[in-house]
Amino acid sequence: MRRIAITLLFFVMSSIAMAQKKPTIMILPSDHWCEMRYFMTTYDNQGTKVKTPNYQQAFMEDTEIGPVISKIGQILTGMGYSLKDAEQEIKSINTKTAEDNVTMSKSSGASLVESPLDMLKRRIKSDVLIQIFWDLSRSGGGHATTFTLEAFDSYTNKRIATSTGSTQGQGSVPDLLAAAVQQNVKPFDKQMDKWFDDQKKNGREINLTVRCWDSWENDLETEYDGEELTDCIQNWLKQNCVGGVFNLSDGTESFAQFEQVRIPLTDERGNAMDARAFATLLRKYLAKSPYNITAKVMQRGLGEAILVLGEK
Known part of the structure; x- marks a missing residue:
């Protein structure tokens, strides 16, 4: 019983320490x-x-x-x-x-x-x-x-x-x-x-910009499985942002500006998540079928990332 009590006490103290970090x-x-x-x-x-x-x-x-x-x-x-x-x-x-x-x-x-x-x-x-x-x-x-x-x-x-x-x-x-x-x-x-x-x-706030290289034959209005690419990206953001919170503040067929994008403080491995890491997750998602899009991630500080579609 004493060992169990000590274990429970350690767990409680650890939880408190985590909460107070x-x-x-x-x-x-x-x-x-x-x-x-x-x-x-x-x-x-x-x-x-x-x-x-x-x-x-x-x-x-x-x-x-x-x-x-x-x-x-x-x-x-x-x-x-x-x-x-x-x-x-x-x-x-x-x-x-x-x-x-x-x-x-x-x-x-x-x-x-x-x-x-x-x-x-x-x-x-x-x-x-x-x-x-x-x-x-x-x-x-x-x-x-x-x-x-x-x-x-x-x-x-x-x-x-x-x-x-x-x-x-x-x-x-x-x-x-x-x-x-x-x-x-x-x-x-x-x-x-x-x-x-x-x-x-509510998650950490970043800005995310999606652009297209002029050498790419497609753009953000290209359809995949019946949806434009901009809509596909928004669907991914809804699933991966904390609470599905983000704001598409501006966009054209070659440009999309997402602001107030709420991302987790850490990734699944416990590492700190920043704008580049989050944009890299989106890049890897778009590299898969049905998109098969090659893209480059560029970073401006910790809180802003630019994903440019078409090549690296």
């Missing part, structure tokens, strides 16, 4: 902080000059950012979050490769570019990106520290939680900032929990 996070300085300290890089995105934070330079040259992220990371990991180390991953990323990573579409001539941040999110695969901004000013005999903590869904870039606060006292910037965050972190944690509960219940 929090999302994985990655902490980075905010765009505004990087702009103020001149840690920005300009790259060409389809002819448009885009400025993006140069995190590698920030970690190498700024003496505050590393300790600040470490202190905030300690607070959040103590609350059950799993922290991915952005600094170590950044050291292995060749930013120029990400900036020049452009793919040209055969059907429309459109180009796809993956920004350094998109590349970082894809490689680390955190659920949530947390950005921190802080400002330090003298106050009496010490310093006044204000901060803004914002959390974004890594897949949709939607803001899901925010917290602001301030503290006064003496000490290092990381210690003062940690004290300010500690005093204001509970509402932030509740917002994060609400978002993650929705993800577990």
Whole structure:
């Protein structure tokens, strides 16, 4: 009986631990902080000059950012979050490769570019990106520290939680900032929990685009077993999206844009599911009879995939 009781207790505790599991996070300085300290890089995105934070330079040259992220990371990991180390991953990323990573579409001539941040999110695969901004000013005999903590869904870039606060006292910037965050972190944690509960219940949100190479003899209006290909794809999405939830926001005979596509957090093997993995499942489905369609999957960050039909 004692052995049975211990087994049941272990099962209950494991179930509780599973239920309380929090999302994985990655902490980075905010765009505004990087702009103020001149840690920005300009790259060409389809002819448009885009400025993006140069995190590698920030970690190498700024003496505050590393300790600040470490202190905030300690607070959040103590609350059950799993922290991915952005600094170590950044050291292995060749930013120029990400900036020049452009793919040209055969059907429309459109180009796809993956920004350094998109590349970082894809490689680390955190659920949530947390950005921190802080400002330090003298106050009496010490310093006044204000901060803004914002959390974004890594897949949709939607803001899901925010917290602001301030503290006064003496000490290092990381210690003062940690004290300010500690005093204001509970509402932030509740917002994060609400978002993650929705993800577990209703699935992760991505965007999926289906296009056609101009070399392909068919299109999305080609019929298979009496149904147009667009309808066949929608039937597959109804069966594979969480709750059958997705939205066909735009479409022609050569283009279909699906938004608010809800996918499972993990696949059948327990691996994290992202837009590319989900689009690959659709690609494999269309490769079978009666479709026998060859297709190529392209990825933009974690939350957007493009499936181009006709060839690889």
